[in-house]
Amino acid sequence: MRAKILYPVCALVLFLFLCADAYAGLVLTGSLRNDAVETIDNDPDFNDILEGKLVLEARDGRDRWMFYSDARVYYYYGRVAEEAGYNEVILMRSFIRYFSTAGDFTVGKTYINLGNPGVFNIFEFDKSLRLNDLSYDREGILAAEYVCYCGSSFEAKVYGGTYHRDRDEYSAASHCAGFSLRGNTGLFDFGLAGNRLDSNRNLAGLFFKGDAGVGLNGSWALHFDDSGRKAFHEAGAGIDYSFVEGRLVTSLQLYYNESGAGKTGVHDISPDYYFSSQYYAYMNMTGKIDEFLSLKADLFANMVDGSLLFIPGSRFVVADGLALEIQVFVPTGKGDAEFSQDTYGYAGTLIRVEGKF
Amino acid sequence: MKYLLTILIMIPSLVSAQSAQEIIRMVDRNERYVTQKYSVTMIITKGKRELKKTFYGYGQKKGEKSLIVFTNPEDRGVRYLKLDQELWIYFPDADDIMKISGHMLRQGMMGSDISYEDMLESGDFEKKYAYVLLPEQVIDGRPCFVVNCTAKVRDATYARQVLFVDRQRYVPVKIDMYAKGGRLLKRMTLSDMKNISGRIVPMTIKIRDMRKRGTGTVVRFRSISFDVPLDAGTFTRRSLRRK
Numbered sequence: 001m002r003a004k005i006l007y008p009v010c011a012l013v014l015f016l017f018l019c020a021d022a023y024a025g026l027v028l029t030g031s032l033r034n035d036a037v038e039t040i041d042n043d044p045d046f047n048d049i050l051e052g053k054l055v056l057e058a059r060d061g062r063d064r065w066m067f068y069s070d071a072r073v074y075y076y077y078g079r080v081a082e083e084a085g086y087n088e089v090i091l092m093r094s095f096i097r098y099f100s101t102a103g104d105f106t107v108g109k110t111y112i113n114l115g116n117p118g119v120f121n122i123f124e125f126d127k128s129l130r131l132n133d134l135s136y137d138r139e140g141i142l143a144a145e146y147v148c149y150c151g152s153s154f155e156a157k158v159y160g161g162t163y164h165r166d167r168d169e170y171s172a173a174s175h176c177a178g179f180s181l182r183g184n185t186g187l188f189d190f191g192l193a194g195n196r197l198d199s200n201r202n203l204a205g206l207f208f209k210g211d212a213g214v215g216l217n218g219s220w221a222l223h224f225d226d227s228g229r230k231a232f233h234e235a236g237a238g239i240d241y242s243f244v245e246g247r248l249v250t251s252l253q254l255y256y257n258e259s260g261a262g263k264t265g266v267h268d269i270s271p272d273y274y275f276s277s278q279y280y281a282y283m284n285m286t287g288k289i290d291e292f293l294s295l296k297a298d299l300f301a302n303m304v305d306g307s308l309l310f311i312p313g314s315r316f317v318v319a320d321g322l323a324l325e326i327q328v329f330v331p332t333g334k335g336d337a338e339f340s341q342d343t344y345g346y347a348g349t350l351i352r353v354e355g356k357f
Numbered sequence: 358m359k360y361l362l363t364i365l366i367m368i369p370s371l372v373s374a375q376s377a378q379e380i381i382r383m384v385d386r387n388e389r390y391v392t393q394k395y396s397v398t399m400i401i402t403k404g405k406r407e408l409k410k411t412f413y414g415y416g417q418k419k420g421e422k423s424l425i426v427f428t429n430p431e432d433r434g435v436r437y438l439k440l441d442q443e444l445w446i447y448f449p450d451a452d453d454i455m456k457i458s459g460h461m462l463r464q465g466m467m468g469s470d471i472s473y474e475d476m477l478e479s480g481d482f483e484k485k486y487a488y489v490l491l492p493e494q495v496i497d498g499r500p501c502f503v504v505n506c507t508a509k510v511r512d513a514t515y516a517r518q519v520l521f522v523d524r525q526r527y528v529p530v531k532i533d534m535y536a537k538g539g540r541l542l543k544r545m546t547l548s549d550m551k552n553i554s555g556r557i558v559p560m561t562i563k564i565r566d567m568r569k570r571g572t573g574t575v576v577r578f579r580s581i582s583f584d585v586p587l588d589a590g591t592f593t594r595r596s597l598r599r600k
Contacts, residue, residue, distance in 0.1 A: 029433060063588065063599055099599050101590075110452075117453045137450040152440055152594040186443075189456060211459025245472070245568075246464030290403045290572065291468030320408050321430030356430040 008056070008069040008094040011108055015067035015096050019060030030054040031321075033354040035132065037078075041345030047078035069094040093140040103148030111140040112159050114180045114193045115207045115219055119282050120236040120255040120274060122205060122219040123193050125163060125176070127274045131311065132327060132350050134298065141176070153184040174198040187212055193221075200225040201272075203234070215240035215251070223259070223272065232258040234273070247289075253282040262304060275338060279303035292317045300339065307333025307340060313350075321356035377488035377504045381520075383527050385483070392417050395581040401469050404571045410467055415591055422592040432467060436597045442477055447597035454597050470543065470566040470574040478514040485513045493524065496531055497548075500524045515542065526550065526557050541567045554583050 016023060035049040052073040059066050070092040076084055095108025115123035119134055130136045143161025150156075160177040178195035188210030196202050205221030217238045224231040233256070240251035259270070260278035274280065281303055286296040298311040313327035329348035333340040396413040410432060414425040425437040434449030444457045462473040486506035494503050501521040508516050516537040520529050528550060534543040543566055547559035562576040590596055 029430070031430075066599075097598075099595070104595060104598060113451065113453050117451050135450075147595075147598075149593065149595040152443065152445070155594070184456065187458065210456075211461065213459060215459060215461070242460045242464060246461065249464075288468070290569075291401050291408055292403055292406060317408065317431075320410065323431075356433075 007091060007109070008071065011069065011094050011096055012056070012058070012067055015058060015065060018096070018098075019062075019065040024059050024061040026056060026058045028054070028056055029357060031354060031356040033352065036351045037132070037348060039345040039348040041341070041347075044345070045079050047080040048076070049080060050075040050077075064099055066097040066099070067095075068097070090139065092137065095140070103146055106143075106145040106147075109140040109142050110145060111138055112143060112145060112161065112178070114157070114178060114195060115191070115205075116209050116217050116236075118217070118238075118253070120219075120238075120253055120280075122207070122221045122234050122236055123178075123180075123195055123203070125197065127271060129274055131300070131309065131329070132352075143176075155182045156180075157182075185210075188216075197271075202226070205234075234258065247287065249284075249286045249288075251284045255280040255282070260304075275300075275302065277302050277304040277338060302333070302338040305333065305337040307331065307337035309339040309344075323352075323354050325352040325354070326350070327352070377490035377502075380490070380502050380504055380522055380527070381483065381488055381506075384520075384522060384529065390416075390583045392585055392587050393581065393583050394585045394587070396579045398577045398579055399467070399469060400575040400577070401467075402571075402573045402575070408468070410469075415587055417587065417592055424592055424596060427467070435467075437466070437476070438592065438594065438597050439476060440592060444473055444477055445594060445597060452598070454594060470564045470569075470572060471576075474514045475543075485510050486518065491519075494521060496521050496523075499530065501530060528557050528559065530559075543567060553581060556583065 031053045033051045033053070035051075037047045037049070039045055054071050054073075056069045057067065071094075072090045072092055074084070074088040074090070076086055076088070091109060093109050093111055095106050095110040098105045112125065115121050119129065124138070125141065126138055141161045141163035143159050145157065145159040147155060147157045156179070158177075158179045160175075162173055162175050164173045174197065176195065176197050178193065180191055180193040182189060182191035184190075188208050190206075190208040190210075192204070192206050194202075194204040201223070202225070203221045203223045205219060207217075207219040209217040215238075218236065220233065220235040222231055222233060235256045236253060238251060238253035240249065242249045255274065256279055257273040258278065260273050261276050262278050270276070279302075281299075281301040283299040283301075284296065286294060288294045294315050296313050296315070298313075300309040300311075301307075308331070310330040310332065311327055313325060315323055315325045317323050327350040329344065329350070330346075331339040331341050331344045335342060393416040394414075395416075397411065399410045399412065401408045401410070410427065410429045412425050412427045412429075414423055416423040421439075421441050423437075423439045427433060427435045434447075436447040438445040438447070444462075445454055446457055447454050457473050462477070465472055466476060485508060487509050489505045489507070491503040491505050494501055501523055504520040504522060506518040506520060515534040517535040517539075519533040519535070521531040522529050528547065530547050532545040532547075533541055534545075536542050543564060546563045547561070548563075549560040550557050551560050552558075558578070558581060560578045560581075564574045564576070566572060590599075
């Protein structure tokens with residue numbers, strides 16, 4: 001806890017020192033969000049998660065330096081408190097960024113974005129998904145990153161860093177490094193990326209994203225160990241389109257991981273893949289009634305055992321920065337299927353209230 | 358719509374014009390500026406309810422380049438960069454830059470009545486539209502030229518636009534935008550004229566999507582200044598992470 005607080009403080013002091021002659025001031029923003037989750041089955045239970053988000057941002061007057069820090073405080077109630085404790089502090093990101101004519105340099109705890117961001121980003125470090133919030137921003141890693149731009153159509157990124165996995169046997173600190181090269185042809189972004197996630201865990205691959213009448217994206221990566229063996233493929237492909245002047249947006253994303261389970265009833269946890277199977281599909285449909293009310297439906301499908309997780313929901317904007325969201329979770333699987341009612345209950349509801357300032 | 362998109366309208370007041378081309382040319386001529394800087398409050402209404410969004414921005418060379426930075430709580434840090442006919446968006450949470458193209462261009466910017474296509478509708482107005490002068494009309498007590506602009510090229514956002522230009526100030530006070538079939542799609546009204554640095558600028562612009570009932574977007578300039586010095590890198594993709 002102490003280190004988490006000291007880290008951004010030290011970074012801020014360093015930032016102030018670096019730009020003492022042209023310091024422009026601090027901006028403090030944040031949000032408060034409460035998720036009330038009720039599962040419905042023979043043994044129903046209630047969980048409540050209260051998240052406080054505090055973002056501190058500072059720039060020098062000449063836009064050369066930037067300090068950014070994002071800390072979260074959580075309070076848990078219910079069964080989730082038994083697993084995570086009653087409260088938790090997470091420093092999501094805290095970094096200093098220097099903008100020079102040669103490129104942007106970032107040092108600190110920062111989010112490394114390689115490839116296509118989204119639900120199935122092949123090049124993502126953390127492949128756990130928050131099913132109740134698929135756009136939830138990820139926790140950064142301690143890293144040094146350099147990004148250089150060549151006009152508006154080419155970008156090169158390199159980084160080196162260290163991170164800590166909390167998942168079971170992968171809880172040791174790992175060192176990582178990688179790069180991505182990204183270009184734009186007008187219709188499409190395309191690129192290649194290489195990433196060394198850990199000792200003996202490497203991947204290299206290609207990605208693209210763009211629009212040819214409909215939105216298209218695709219990623220492919222080859223995973224291999226230091227000897228070049230134990231190679232397996234990971235790939236994703238997606239399509240999206242909007243109707244009614246952009247008020248109805250639909251998307252479909254397919255995901256494949258060769259190392260995932262090819263049969264039902266196997267749910268091993270691995271940092272190398274989302275969930276546990278070889279094949280998944282994700283569908284989303286979002287209808288915007290107006291700026292205040294939107295309806296959406298998410299659907300995850302395990303294409304090996306055929307189980308589905310259906311998540312319809314609605315979001316209502318009460319005022320700028322204040323929103324109310326309701327979601328229902330409906331698993332359809334039985335028995336040892338991944339999205340099984342025996343595991344998740346018949347259904348679940350989530351009521352979210354979020355205020356930003 | 359180009360007037361909103363460059364988020365500026367600068368019109369001369371002492372010129373008379375005879376033909377439609379001359380009127381448009383006079384309007385265009387006085388839109389000239391090197392750089393601009395502004396801050397805006399955008400109010401989106403639906404019936405009696407309204408959402409307020411705030412942003413500031415920079416423009417260069419008749420708005421062919423612009424950068425917009427949102428500052429209201431819901432959208433804080435979201436940035437748009439327009440480089441001629443390309444539009445990029447920056448999401449601060451994901452620290453990611455995405456190009457807006459194809460079907461996404463039909464979506465409204467931040468839920469407003471201004472579509473991304475509208476944002477790109479600037480520059481080359483003379484190349485895209487053919488002009489015909491219609492009989493004059495009186496709008497809010499002021500005599501106006503009425504210029505019918507018909508698209509000459511396929512990639513024009515609207516098949517037809519009708520500009521109502523204040524006869525004395527040469528400021529558009531109303532613009533109607535039509536679809537190919539003749540349906541009125543959007544209506545923009547410009548008001549609260551203010552003389553800034555020798556230019557008459559409408560400080561309030563209302564946009565209504567005529568296909569939606571009870572909705573509207575009001576863009577209100579809180580401040581605006583012209584020909585201010587800007588960093589050389591203001592309108593580059595990397596400026597999306599920087600500003």
